[in-house]
Amino acid sequence: MPLTDKTATTTTGFNLKSLLDPEAADEVIRIMQICNACRFCEGFCAVFPAMERRRDFDEHDVGYLANLCHSCGACYHSCQYAPPHEFGVNVPQALSAARIDSYAAYAWPTFLADLFRRNGTVVTLGISAGFAVTVGLMLAMISPQLFWNVHLGEGAFYQIMPHTVMAGIPMAISALVMVIFVMGWHRYWTHTGAVWGGMSALLDAVKASLTLRHLGGDTASSEFSGPGCPTADDRASNARRIYHQLTMYGFLLCFSATSAGTIYHYGFGFQAPYGYFDLPVLLGTVGGIVLCIGTGGLFAEKRRLNTAVRHESGLGMDYAFIISLFLVSFSGLLLLALRETSFMGLTLAVHLGLVYGFFLILPYSKFVHGLYRFAALIANAGEAHHEKANQLRESQ
Amino acid sequence: MHTLDQGGLMSNHLMSFLAETNWDIIIVGCGNAGVCAAITAAEYDCKILIMDSAPREMRGGNTRHTRNLRAVHDSPTDVMTDHYSFEEYLDDLMRVTKGITNEHLAEVALRGSELLPAWLSKRGVRFQPALTGTLDLGRTNAFFLGGGRSMLNSLCRHAESIGVTFIYDAEATNIALVDGFCEDIEVKWQGTNHRLSCKQLITASGGFEADLDWLSEGWGAAAKNFLVRGTPYNKGVVLRTLLDCGVQSVGALDQCHAVAIDARAPQYDGGISSRVDAVPFAVVLNKNAERFYDEGEDFWPKRYAIWGRLVASQPDQIAYAIIDADGLDRFMPSVFTPIIDNTIEGLAGQLGLDPTIVRQTIDVFNAACPKKPIDQTILDGNTTTGLGIEKTNWASPLVKPPFYGYPLRPGITFTYMGVAVNDRAQVLMQDGMPAANLFAAGEIMAGNVLGQGYLAGVGMTIGGVFGCIAGAEAARALNR
Numbered sequence: 001m002p003l004t005d006k007t008a009t010t011t012t013g014f015n016l017k018s019l020l021d022p023e024a025a026d027e028v029i030r031i032m033q034i035c036n037a038c039r040f041c042e043g044f045c046a047v048f049p050a051m052e053r054r055r056d057f058d059e060h061d062v063g064y065l066a067n068l069c070h071s072c073g074a075c076y077h078s079c080q081y082a083p084p085h086e087f088g089v090n091v092p093q094a095l096s097a098a099r100i101d102s103y104a105a106y107a108w109p110t111f112l113a114d115l116f117r118r119n120g121t122v123v124t125l126g127i128s129a130g131f132a133v134t135v136g137l138m139l140a141m142i143s144p145q146l147f148w149n150v151h152l153g154e155g156a157f158y159q160i161m162p163h164t165v166m167a168g169i170p171m172a173i174s175a176l177v178m179v180i181f182v183m184g185w186h187r188y189w190t191h192t193g194a195v196w197g198g199m200s201a202l203l204d205a206v207k208a209s210l211t212l213r214h215l216g217g218d219t220a221s222s223e224f225s226g227p228g229c230p231t232a233d234d235r236a237s238n239a240r241r242i243y244h245q246l247t248m249y250g251f252l253l254c255f256s257a258t259s260a261g262t263i264y265h266y267g268f269g270f271q272a273p274y275g276y277f278d279l280p281v282l283l284g285t286v287g288g289i290v291l292c293i294g295t296g297g298l299f300a301e302k303r304r305l306n307t308a309v310r311h312e313s314g315l316g317m318d319y320a321f322i323i324s325l326f327l328v329s330f331s332g333l334l335l336l337a338l339r340e341t342s343f344m345g346l347t348l349a350v351h352l353g354l355v356y357g358f359f360l361i362l363p364y365s366k367f368v369h370g371l372y373r374f375a376a377l378i379a380n381a382g383e384a385h386h387e388k389a390n391q392l393r394e395s396q
Numbered sequence: 397m398h399t400l401d402q403g404g405l406m407s408n409h410l411m412s413f414l415a416e417t418n419w420d421i422i423i424v425g426c427g428n429a430g431v432c433a434a435i436t437a438a439e440y441d442c443k444i445l446i447m448d449s450a451p452r453e454m455r456g457g458n459t460r461h462t463r464n465l466r467a468v469h470d471s472p473t474d475v476m477t478d479h480y481s482f483e484e485y486l487d488d489l490m491r492v493t494k495g496i497t498n499e500h501l502a503e504v505a506l507r508g509s510e511l512l513p514a515w516l517s518k519r520g521v522r523f524q525p526a527l528t529g530t531l532d533l534g535r536t537n538a539f540f541l542g543g544g545r546s547m548l549n550s551l552c553r554h555a556e557s558i559g560v561t562f563i564y565d566a567e568a569t570n571i572a573l574v575d576g577f578c579e580d581i582e583v584k585w586q587g588t589n590h591r592l593s594c595k596q597l598i599t600a601s602g603g604f605e606a607d608l609d610w611l612s613e614g615w616g617a618a619a620k621n622f623l624v625r626g627t628p629y630n631k632g633v634v635l636r637t638l639l640d641c642g643v644q645s646v647g648a649l650d651q652c653h654a655v656a657i658d659a660r661a662p663q664y665d666g667g668i669s670s671r672v673d674a675v676p677f678a679v680v681l682n683k684n685a686e687r688f689y690d691e692g693e694d695f696w697p698k699r700y701a702i703w704g705r706l707v708a709s710q711p712d713q714i715a716y717a718i719i720d721a722d723g724l725d726r727f728m729p730s731v732f733t734p735i736i737d738n739t740i741e742g743l744a745g746q747l748g749l750d751p752t753i754v755r756q757t758i759d760v761f762n763a764a765c766p767k768k769p770i771d772q773t774i775l776d777g778n779t780t781t782g783l784g785i786e787k788t789n790w791a792s793p794l795v796k797p798p799f800y801g802y803p804l805r806p807g808i809t810f811t812y813m814g815v816a817v818n819d820r821a822q823v824l825m826q827d828g829m830p831a832a833n834l835f836a837a838g839e840i841m842a843g844n845v846l847g848q849g850y851l852a853g854v855g856m857t858i859g860g861v862f863g864c865i866a867g868a869e870a871a872r873a874l875n876r
Contacts, residue, residue: 037669037731040463040543043524055729077549078542080460080667084453218541220525227522234549 018059019105019191024098025059028066031094032057034087041075045214046380047095048075053383063106064192066099067369067376070215072229073309074236083308096311103317103368106191108183115364116317123320123361127327130357135349137165147345154271160345163265166352173359180363181371188372189379197382205377209370215241232304240301246294247325248370253287254329273339284332291329295322321366328354407586414563415590419445421870422581422594424568424634427459428544429838429859429866430600431551434560435519436867440876444560445592447583449567449601450629455548457602458626458810458839458855461667462544464537465860466853467509475513475523475538482506485536488851492701496847498646504819505845505854508861513538516860520550532697537853544856568601568634573641576831596870599823600838600863603811604632605652606664611808614649621713625657625807628664635814635840643831644816644824647843653850654704657807658732659714672802673727674734675703676790677772678717679761680804682710685744685753687761692789694775696727701850708806715804716747718758720794726772734800743799762793810855812843821866833873835866 032051035041042048047069054061071092076082081089104116115122138147138161151159157166188194207223208214216226217236228238261280264270274281299322302315331351338347420442423430434446448455468482485506489497513523522541526534533539540547556562569589570582580593604610606628612619639645661670676696682688689706693699707715724734737743744754764780770790771778779788815823815836822830823841838859845858 033729033733034669034731036729037671038543038667039728040546040668043539043541055725074542074546078546080543080545081669082453084451085665086662218522220541235553 019102019187020059020062020098021101021105022059024094024101025062027094028062028098029057029059031089031091032061032065034081034089035091038081040080041078041091043219044074044078044217045070045072045219046208046377047091047214049219050380050383053387060191060193062098063102063188064194064376064379066095066102067188067192067372068214068380069095069099070212070229071096071099071309071311072215072217072240073306074217074229076306076309077230077234090308092309093311096314099369100311100314100317102188102372106184106187106368106372107364108180108187112364115361122364123324126361126364127324127354127357130355130360131350131353134161134353134356137161138345138349141165148342149345150340150342151344152340154273156339156344157272157348160348161352163271167262167265169356170359173356177359177362181368184363184368185371185375188375192376192379194375194379195382195386197378197385201378201381201385204381205374208377208381209374212241212245215244230306230309231301232306239297240305243294243297243301246290247298247322248294250287250289250291250294250329251325253283254291254332255287257281257284257287281336285336288329288333288336292326292333295326295329298322299326317366324354324358324365328358410563411585411590414445414561415592417443417445419443419592419594420874420876421445421596421598421867422447422592423598423600424581425449425457425599425601425838425840426455426548426552426562427457427600427602427838427859428462428548428551428856429863430598431456431548431555432860432863433598433600433835433837433867433870434555435551435558436864437871437876438555438558438560438867440868440871440874442871442874442876445563445594446555446560447563447566447568448629449631449633450564450627452564454627454629455552455564456545457630459544459548459859461626461809462540462547462853462856463668464533464539464853465509465512465856466537466851467513467857468506469510472526473513473538475526476535477526478535480536482510485509488536489845489854492849492851493847494849498844501817501819502845504865505858505861508864509857512857512860515864516547516551519554521547522550533852568599569637571597571599571634571637571641573638573643573831573834576642576825576829576834578831578834596833596835596873598821598835598837598866598870599634599638599815599840600836600859600866601634602627602630602632602839603652603814603842604635605630605808605811607631610636611811614651614813615708618708618713621805622654622708623657623659623661623666623670623805623807624664625655625661625666625670626664626809630810630839632811638815638823638834638836642826643834644826644828645813646816646841647813647847649813651812651843651848652704653701653809653812653855654708654806655700655809656703656707656715656717656804658730659803659805660732661805661807666807669731670807671700672717672730672804673700674717674719674723674730674800674802675699677723677726677770677792678719678802679758679787679794680715680717681749681754681757682715683712683749685749685757687757687783687785687787688715690785690788692779692787692791694789697852703804704806704808707804713806716749717802717804718743718754718794719800721796721798721800722792723794724800730802732802734802736798736800738797738799740794740799743801747801747803758794761787762795765791765793810839810842812846812848814840814843817841817844817862819865820869821862822869833870835870837862837866 073092075091081087104113107113211223217229218226227236257280335347335351421444423446426446426448524539566585569584572579578597657670741751744751764783770792778791780786780791821835823834823836842858
């Protein structure tokens with residue numbers, strides 16, 4: 001007898017176009033119906049309390065729950081219904097399959113959704129394309145002598161490539177990326193039926209992101225004291241959480257370095273390269289090093305993850321994103337080291353190529369996990385708040 | 397097949413290592429009781445082997461299906477609210493067992509429960525903060541974060557870290573017990589039998605709920621319609637061996653923890669999610685479409701444990717809980733989607749009941765219901781009047797379609813008949829004398845304390861406390 005028969009129990013029905021792969025969504029629905037009758041895992045993370053607020057599940061809930069889950073595996077190792085049990089419950093794997101599918105489902109424009117399904121290749125192609133364009137442009141614009149020369153002092157970089165081009169390309173890319181992000185967010189938000197929970201929900205989501213609270217392995221522990229999540233076996237560790245945050249903070253530092261550079265350039269009229277202790281270089285150096293450590297550790301942790309928990313088809317995307325982030329930051333550090341040598345031109349070309357390529361494919365890379373997870377966190381905080389308010393009202 | 401050969405060689409090496417080692421203590425069963433015993437004894441520097449008949453993923457018997465333990469506490473702790481005195485705990489136990497308990501052993505278990513949550517925490521077990529949610533057990537019971545399997549993972553990891561050796565898929569098939577002295581133990585591992593020797597033996601191997609033939613010795617033919625909600629690995633092999641060797645038994649053969657579960661649940665291992673909480677808001681019929689018990693007698697957490705026996709005593713051991721659209725959202729969702737129909741007759745047909753008689757029973761029930769809405773948060777006294785069997789709370793006519801039906805079967809979690817022990821967890825022989833080097837803990841001896849009835853979380857209390865006692869006493873017998 002089937003475990004789920006949505007048509008029988010859903011009385012309201014929904015007319016929204018179906019976006020998710022039915023096979024991935026159905027497996028999540030099947031499993032959630034088992035979990036919701038058990039609830040032993042409710043203390044691990046936000047997924048289970050969110051599940052308990054529902055009685056029936058449809059693909060909209062799947063899109064939401066999938067993006068709330070970190071696939072840490074704490075519930076898998078604790079599950080009385082995990083394989084070889086005939087119920088075959090594997091929450092992290094089912095949700096990660098649905099999550100990977102949701103990246104494609106929410107992608108805009110929709111015809112680019114396929115990019116997600118061939119992601120490893122896409123990253124390589126994107127980076128190489130960016131790379132080629134940059135180098136090509138440079139060589140077209142300058143003479144080889146200039147390219148291999150040593151350039152020192154203000155405006156040294158712009159001997160190789162004029163500032164308007166160097167900054168103009170990413171600005172154009174950024175504008176495009178922002179539009180794509182807004183559309184993706186919109187698609188996620190309407191599809192999952194998320195409800196805006198007010199500023200307090202936003203604040204809570206920010207806090208959860210800054211601390212990666214839900215990888216702590218225990219919702220009752222404080223932001224920093226959780227046992228963490230399982231790695232190769234059922235032993236808990238905070239390693240993945242720490243490396244992820246190093247990656248995130250490293251990325252934010254590098255991003256703020258670029259912003260600081262922009263302010264220096266347009267606000268104060270200072271031309272790059274800046275001194276080692278100038279803000280843009282300081283932020284970029286620290287950020288770059290942190291990012292290298294973070295991505296390196298994250299890569300190792302991904303590889304160490306229990307094979308029963310991880311979802312193989314999504315790993316290509318994960319690895320590609322981690323590696324390209326590493327290359328971007330590493331080439332930036334290399335440029336800093338070599339900027340006063342005759343290799344500056346080449347290193348600059350490589351670094352810019354990698355950066356442009358990275359940003360160009362940003363909306364079709366693993367980067368979007370942050371977008372949808374943040375949206376899910378806001379929705380979750382709002383839901384939790386409403387629930388608490390309702391309980392309070394009932395008890396009075 | 398090079399790799400296979402190597403694998404075989406490795407396991408041969410392992411087995412000869414296991415067989416050649418003269419273990420201080422062998423423990424059969426790595427559930428809560430067994431691992432508590434192992435840790436306690438290992439802390440006295442004993443060389444310990446613990447074996448489980450299940451594969452590693454399914455290890456630990458019914459511990460995998462547990463969620464909490466019931467413990468005495470004087471004041472609120474970080475895992476339980478308010479207070480729960482020894483006297484109140486004992487009263488609760490006396491009430492559910494109707495006095496069928498060894499009061500001295502009950503006292504030992506209940507007194508010991510006070511230290512148990514902290515003892516477990518110290519060895520890596522994480523608890524949830526005091527719950528105030530659905531089951532309303534936050535005052536009396538401490539809940540494991542992630543449930544029993546998670547708790548067991550932490551305990552086993554701790555035991556491994558202090559040198560306890562674990563083997564899985566290893567079934568204890570025979571115990572050589574001569575004049576109350578255990579000489580060695582026969583273990584079936586990877587298809588062959590091996591003899592392992594030890595100085596002390598602790599049996600923590602669970603009950604016999606997965607042996608339907610044995611159940612039918614107590615229940616007769618009805619047992620063939622039982623579902624086993626607990627682990628399929630508790631076949632009572634060790635228990636049978638001990639009883640055959642002259643160990644004193646305790647508890648009645650037909651006593652067990654049995655609840656009404658969804659008839660569509662698997663034959664074994666359905667666990668918590670197979671339960672159906674619809675009864676208080678339902679009309680429950682047997683296969684003749686007759687009601688047979690007051691569905692609204694008390695709050696469900698106080699009544700669910702009697703419904704297994706109630707259904708077991710109905711013809712063909714089947715019953716059907718029927719609710720209408722108004723009832724559906726009043727209880728926890730269950731794993732199986734209810735059977736649904738827009739008419740009572742249609743639903744009856746789908747359930748395999750006689751539509752005319754069901755219609756008649758429901759009509760009579762509906763007519764006997766009071767006209768005011770029910771309040772499920774209290775015993776609302778909304779009772780039927782004039783029925784042979786009244787529904788004394790939450791009685792409400794089934795009128796609003798669609799109608800839903802859940803087929804129910806008795807679902808056995810664990811059995812109570814086991815071996816008699818004393819307060820040192822020593823197994824007692826038929827003459828009342830303790831066996832020389834044989835101990836028991838957990839479900840295999842829970843019947844000493846829990847002779848009948850059920851109290852949520854008491855099984856884990858008995859297992860934990862007597863596990864620790866067995867480990868300590870076995871170590872003491874070795875002068876550790």
